Amino acid sequence: MAVPGWKHQLDLTLRDCLSSLAWFPDWLQKLKAVSSFLRTETYVQQVSHWLKGQGVGGLAEMVKKCSPPNFAEWRWGTLLKVAAAIKPVLLSLIVVFPFALFRKSRNQAQLDLIAEAFSSASWSGWQFDFVLWLSGFITDLMQWGCGCSCHHLQLQSGEVVDCPRKGRRLHEAGRHLEQEQEKALALANSWATETWSCSFAELSDLQGCVRLMVALFTKKMRYLYRLPYLLARLREPGIRQQVYDQWNSVRPEEHHRVTQKWLIDGMPLRRHIDMMNPDGTNVHPELEAAIIALAAAPLDDSVSEGPHARWNKFQNHAKAATFAWNASTMRMAQNLDDARNMIPTIDADLASLWCNWKTLLRLPGANAHKAPRMNLKHVPSIRTRCHFLRYASRLTQGTHMVAATITIQVSLLTTIRLVIQPMMLHEMVMEKVVTSSHLMKGETIIRVVGLVVVVVAMALANLPRKKRVPEIPWR
Numbered sequence: 272m273a274v275p276g277w278k279h280q281l282d283l284t285l286r287d288c289l290s291s292l293a294w295f296p297d298w299l300q301k302l303k304a305v306s307s308f309l310r311t312e313t314y315v316q317q318v319s320h321w322l323k324g325q326g327v328g329g330l331a332e333m334v335k336k337c338s339p340p341n342f343a344e345w346r347w348g349t350l351l352k353v354a355a356a357i358k359p360v361l362l363s364l365i366v367v368f369p370f371a372l373f374r375k376s377r378n379q380a381q382l383d384l385i386a387e388a389f390s391s392a393s394w395s396g397w398q399f400d401f402v403l404w405l406s407g408f409i410t411d412l413m414q415w416g417c418g419c420s421c422h423h424l425q426l427q428s429g430e431v432v433d434c435p436r437k438g439r440r441l442h443e444a445g446r447h448l449e450q451e452q453e454k455a456l457a458l459a460n461s462w463a464t465e466t467w468s469c470s471f472a473e474l475s476d477l478q479g480c481v482r483l484m485v486a487l488f489t490k491k492m493r494y495l496y497r498l499p500y501l502l503a504r505l506r507e508p509g510i511r512q513q514v515y516d517q518w519n520s521v522r523p524e525e526h527h528r529v530t531q532k533w534l535i536d537g538m539p540l541r542r543h544i545d546m547m548n549p550d551g552t553n554v555h556p557e558l559e560a561a562i563i564a565l566a567a568a569p570l571d572d573s574v575s576e577g578p579h580a581r582w583n584k585f586q587n588h589a590k591a592a593t594f595a596w597n598a599s600t601m602r603m604a605q606n607l608d609d610a611r612n613m614i615p616t617i618d619a620d621l622a623s624l625w626c627n628w629k630t631l632l633r634l635p636g637a638n639a640h641k642a643p644r645m646n647l648k649h650v651p652s653i654r655t656r657c658h659f660l661r662y663a664s665r666l667t668q669g670t671h672m673v674a675a676t677i678t679i680q681v682s683l684l685t686t687i688r689l690v691i692q693p694m695m696l697h698e699m700v701m702e703k704v705v706t707s708s709h710l711m712k713g714e715t716i717i718r719v720v721g722l723v724v725v726v727v728a729m730a731l732a733n734l735p736r737k738k739r740v741p742e743i744p745w746r
């Protein structure tokens with residue numbers, strides 16, 4: 272059973288809520304400028320050296336240590352991490368920032384943004400505090416989804432906990448979210464203009480942003496109150512009636528297969544549910560086990576986030592790559608192992624090399640999803656080799672340059688030996704013109720052609736690709 276990604280949904284909510292504030296895009300641009308400045312080591316060194324000279328060694332140390340994460344690597348809670356890293360030095364830095372030191376700096380646009388940010392009381396004041404609060408609130412909710420109720424206190428104190436129940440909170444997510452929503456709404460309603468030191472209109476915007484957050488939560492997390500996810504909460508009073516109502520609202524065949532397995536008349540689980548008390552007691556052990564198993568469906572979607580982020584990067588730069596192609600050519604441990612293992616197998620067994628090799632290649636155009644066969648019709652074209660080369664160039668981003676280069680050359684030679692050479696020999700024999708010197712010449716020609724192919728393919732593979740404009744305005 273697929274569960275919508277908890278963190279993805281909350282991350283998008285954070286983005287949508289903040290984007291609803293008219294000042295936010297501009298505010299974020301300035302935050303990025305400040306963060307990028309504080310990430311540049313030479314700048315930070317200059318500033319902290321100057322601060323030490325002015326007798327504020329403490330601040331100089333703080334500036335040196337404050338290293339906000341990179342916005343380019345946008346992950347869950349990056350905004351919170353960046354804002355939280357800058358916050359401790361912000362107010363002091365605004366007062367003493369030595370703009371004169373960087374008058375001749377190349378990146379004047381960045382310094383202009385910093386100057387604008389530091390000269391605006393709203394930017395470093397209520398706007399900064401509100402973004403910090405909202406991103407903190409939503410990031411806490413994200414973290415909740417990755418935790419477990421059995422180690423709640425340890426996780427809150429920041430301990431690293433290894434527990435199999437982590438991220439398996441489907442049965443309690445709805446209730447927790449309701450409580451948090453109520454807390455946020457109550458807090459927002461208690462705000463006055465003095466809370467943020469802003470004007471009445473600005474306060475209304477902030478309160479509207481919190482209300483939007485609650486509305487988006489309700490919309491995005493509606494699935495928690497629907498079948499089959501609702502079945503994980505069967506032990507709560509009143510849920511059984513909701514389950515029956517939803518089940519009867521449409522025909523059985525229109526329900527999810529998990530729901531069908533539970534609720535079709537005559538199924539063992541259905542009998543146990545019918546036997547339950549309306550308040551959720553008197554649960555049969557078999558039903559109890561099924562509820563526990565359903566509630567163990569992971570809510571935490573951060574497990575494959577690394578590969579997903581990398582995949583997105585490739586997808587944005589590729590012209591027509593499918594998910595399968597991108598997944599199989601990512602610089603991941605198993606793919607690198609494939610590439611490494613290919614080389615020693617070459618001398619031992621060419622047939623197995625062919626098998627390895629065809630798993631790496633794909634046919635052009637409409638045949639892209641098919642595995643190439645040993646068929647003259649499917650002799651790999653130059654374009655296919657370019658695909659292979661792109662694959663190899665991805666591998667070489669790390670320390671695997673040599674391995675990949677050998678792989679390319681060997682695969683090309685193998686193509687020549689296995690496919691092209693027999694074809695040429697066959698024609699020569701047919702025309703009765705083959706002699707040993709012909710063979711020598713043929714070999715040389717093939718090697719030269721192979722070299723040209725390598726050069727052309729390399730040039731093609733390194734052509735700059737069209738970049739897509741990011742869809743999200745503030746990333």
Ligand SMILES: [Zn+2]
Nearest residue numbers: 419421422434
């Ligand atoms: Zn636990």
